[in-house]
Amino acid sequence: MGRTFRPRTPRPGPAKSQEELDELVRRLRAEQDAPTNYRERSLKLHGWICAKCGREFTLENLHLLTVHHKDGNHHNNPPDGSNWENLCIYCHDDEHSRSLLGDYLQGEDPKR
Template identity: 80%
Template sequence: MSNWRRRPRPAKSAEEIAEITRRLKAGEAGRETYREKSLKLHGWICAKCGREFERENLHLLTVHHRDGNHNNNPPDGSNWENLCAYCHDDEHSRSLLGDYLAKED
């Protein structure tokens, strides 16, 4: 068995940490997530039940990928629909139930 150990890295100074944080934030500034884009395109409303959302409960509004492919994020938002957490769960449970029932036939 090897006696090799990883050398601990020296602690970063407050200035180094601030610089790393600044660079990370600058890199994120120009990129919008597909969720942010979908909320702008489709509004803060559930496409299924029509519930409207405010900033306080916006975390309950999710983006559903219509084709099930989370990597298919066209800029026009055609593969997205905003669904509340309850409708999103319902949407996915319907496909699970459909798959289960299809196996019974």
């Protein structure tokens, strides 16, 4: 009951050079841009069309076209786009619900 919470003071360590700080900022910005980067690349590689239903998209409704990772790993983003397919939100939802239904029918626990 007598505990108090106060901010930790930073541990003193070796000061980073300006070059090290610049590299850190570059790396963090690249990681921050990565999720949108693969979407832009996928749209350029595969076009503005749903790979499943064939619906074509324009700039006005492009937000309805999503990138599906074929292997389910959102960190697997090869530059050739081989793990991506562009799916409209309806087909993308259907694709993910199929795996849930398959797991259910096979008796697998979805909470694992």
